[in-house]
Every structure is written in C-alpha cells, then in structure tokens.
Amino acid sequence: MNVVKTIADLRAAVARARGEGKRIGFVPTMGNLHAGHIALVKKAGQRADFVVASIFVNPMQFGPNEDLASYPRTLTADQEKLFEAGCHLLFAPNVEEMYPHGQAMQTIVRVPGVSEGLCGGSRPGHFDGVSTVVSKLFNMVLPDLAVFGQKDFQQLAVIRTMVRDLNMPVQIIGEPIVRADDGLALSSRNGYLSADERATAPALYRTLKQLAEAIHSGDRDYPGLLAKGLQALKAAGLRPDYLEFRDASDLKPAAADTRELVILAAAFLGKTRLIDNLLVDTGKPAPS
Numbered sequence: 322m323n324v325v326k327t328i329a330d331l332r333a334a335v336a337r338a339r340g341e342g343k344r345i346g347f348v349p350t351m352g353n354l355h356a357g358h359i360a361l362v363k364k365a366g367q368r369a370d371f372v373v374a375s376i377f378v379n380p381m382q383f384g385p386n387e388d389l390a391s392y393p394r395t396l397t398a399d400q401e402k403l404f405e406a407g408c409h410l411l412f413a414p415n416v417e418e419m420y421p422h423g424q425a426m427q428t429i430v431r432v433p434g435v436s437e438g439l440c441g442g443s444r445p446g447h448f449d450g451v452s453t454v455v456s457k458l459f460n461m462v463l464p465d466l467a468v469f470g471q472k473d474f475q476q477l478a479v480i481r482t483m484v485r486d487l488n489m490p491v492q493i494i495g496e497p498i499v500r501a502d503d504g505l506a507l508s509s510r511n512g513y514l515s516a517d518e519r520a521t522a523p524a525l526y527r528t529l530k531q532l533a534e535a536i537h538s539g540d541r542d543y544p545g546l547l548a549k550g551l552q553a554l555k556a557a558g559l560r561p562d563y564l565e566f567r568d569a570s571d572l573k574p575a576a577a578d579t580r581e582l583v584i585l586a587a588a589f590l591g592k593t594r595l596i597d598n599l600l601v602d603t604g605k606p607a608p609s
Contacts (some may be wrong), residue, residue: 322404324411328461331412333464335373338409339550344371347464347491349455352376352511353393354402357499361407361468365495370580373462374403375412382450400607412462419457430456432486435478435572439585440596443562452483459484459491466492472506475582478572498597502525506597513593521596522590524557528564529584529599532582537607541577554588562587562594569600580604 325331335345348361353562365372372459376399383389396413403411412502420427429449436448459467469477484491499507504526505519514522532550540546543566564586566575575582585598 322400322408322411324400324413326413326415327418328414331373331461333411335371336482337406337465338371341506343466344466345462346433347374347458347462347467347469348374348408348424349376349458350374350468350479351392351509351514352399354399355507355509356500357470357507359402359406360499361470361496362403362408364494365466365468366407367463368466368468370385371410372408372580373410373412373464374408374460375388375462376524377412377414377419377458379414379419379450379454381427381453382447384444384446387444388510388513392511405459412458419454427453430487432479432481432483435475435482438573438585439475439563439565439567441475448476448479450604452479455480456483456487456489460488466493468494468496471495472498472508472596472598474585475572504530506595508595510593510595511531514590518590518593519571522523522595524554524559525588525595526599528553528557529597532584532597534607536582536601536603537605540580541574543577547602549590550586553582554586559588559590559595562589564588 323334325334346365348365351359355413362372363375378392380389416430430452431449432452441448447543470478471477481493503523505523529551532546533547547564550564551561564583566582568579569581569583580603582601583598587596
C-alpha cells in the first residue's frame with residue numbers, strides 16, 4: 322500500500338491506476354479505524370480494482386464545543402489495518418493541504434433538505450463541512466465508486482443528494498452497520514465510553530428494535546411509540562438528543578402509509594454522543 326500526503330501525489334497515483342484500466346473505489350474516513358471501516362474498504366475492493374482510502378480529521382464538520390482536539394488519531398495502526406484489508410493507496414493530508422487558503426475562505430457546498438434536522442439540527446454547520454470535504458475529495462480522487470457506512474444514515478443521504486444534484490459521476494454504495502455482539506453500532510467515539518457506559522450503550526439499539534417490532538405488529542401511533550422510546554432511553558440512563566421516524570427515501574417525516582421508514586436516534590451517554598438507526602419495511606414481517 323502506498324501512502325501519499327499531497328494532492329499532486331494522490332492524483333498521480335490514481336492516474337497511473339486508471340491508465341492501467343483499473344476501476345477506482347474510494348473510502349473517505351477520519352481514521353481511528355474499526356471493523357466498520359474495514360467492511361467499507363473490503364466492499365470497495367469487491368467492486369473496484371484499485372482502492373483509495375483517505376484519513377483526514379476534517380475541522381469544518383466539528384462545532385466549536387465538539388471533540389476536534391481530542392478526536393483519536395491513530396495513523397500507524399490505521400495503515401496496518403488498511404494494508405491487511407487490501408487498500409492500495411492511502412491519502413493522509415494535513416489541514417493546510419486540504420484548506421490552503423484557510424477555512425474562512427473555503428467555498429461551501431450546502432445540501433438543503435436532507436441535511437436539516439436530526440444531526441443537522443443538533444450540530445449546525447456539520448453537514449456543510451461534510452459535503453464540502455467530500456466534494457473536494459471526490460474532485461481529487463475522481464473515483465468510479467465510493468462506499469459509506471449506513472450508521473451515518475443522514476450523512477449517506479446528504480452525499481447521495483449532493484452527487485445527484487451536482488451531476489458527479491460517482492456511484493455511492495451504502496454498507497450496512499457493523500455491530501458488536503451486544504448490538505452496539507461500531508464507532509470511533511465508542512472509545513470514549515467508560516466500562517459502565519459501554520455496558521449501558523446497547524440500550525440504544527435495543528430501543529430501536531423494540532420500536533421496529535411494534536411497527537411490524539401493526540402499531541402506527543408514531544407519536545405514542547416515540548414517547549415510549551424516549552422514556553425507555555431515559556430509563557436506561559441515556560440522554561436522548563432525538564428519536565424520529567423518517568421516510569428512508571428522502572428523510573421526510575414518516576406517515577402512516579410510509580412503506581420503508583428509518584428509525585433514527587442520537588443520545589448522550591456521559592460525554593459521548595451515540596447515533597444509530599434501523600430500517601423498517603412496514604410491508605414485511607419482522608426479521609427473525
């Protein structure tokens with residue numbers, strides 16, 4: 322695996338691969354990689370001939386009181402994991418390489434609609450930072466396809482919408498959530514949890530499953546279900562940020578006749594903010 326830190330070296334390496342007729346797959350990350358990230362890299366390897374990953378802790382998507390300074394940076398360990406997963410090229414730029422004129426003078430890519438509410442409501446400006454850096458990375462790598470995790474369901478919707486609206490020739494692939502044995506969605510921020518908090522954290526997924534089971538049983542009292550879900554999260558010791566039912570296709574509020582909906586949740590456990598989601602096809606029986 323080759324490691325490059327400049328845009329010029331990145332473009333040169335990708336151009337060589339493309340000149341050899343290879344299909345380019347891309348996985349953008351912020352590092353501190355876990356099994357969920359590795360699943361994205363492996364999926365890219367299944368769909369493409371040459372896999373590029375990036376590691377960049379993007380300051381534009383962090384709010385003023387968020388964990389930019391403390392976000393774990395584990396480049397050496399990440400490189401080993403990427404190599405073992407079959408990654409061919411790692412792009413690991415610094416902030417000056419990505420924003421040579423400073424963030425204040427950076428053109429912003431804003432995706433209306435799907436970026437609003439949910440995490441977009443709790444973290445103002447977050448998705449502007451995400452869509453801006455991903456659009457920059459797409460223009461640098463020029464991939465044929467890019468793979469994103471479904472754990473960040475709203476982010477995936479933002480990227481899909483951006484690619485559609487800006488006519489970017491990139492196939493976006495969503496990879497299912499990778500979970501620990503007890504159901505907790507894998508996240509780089511799970512390392513912030515204390516032992517007691519880690520034991521409590523799976524309550525978030527359990528609550529989503531209970532809500533999905535109620536919907537599969539025919540319950541369409543969505544306000545009532547959400548009230549019960551919020552109560553369950555609080556009783557487990559979490560501080561809910563949001564819990565909502567949305568249409569999986571466009572993230573508009575779910576209606577009684579919505580066929581495919583997604584239950585989205587964010588909650589604080591200590592100082593750690595957890596997010597999760599669960600897709601529900603209301604026309605099918607609950608999975609066993």
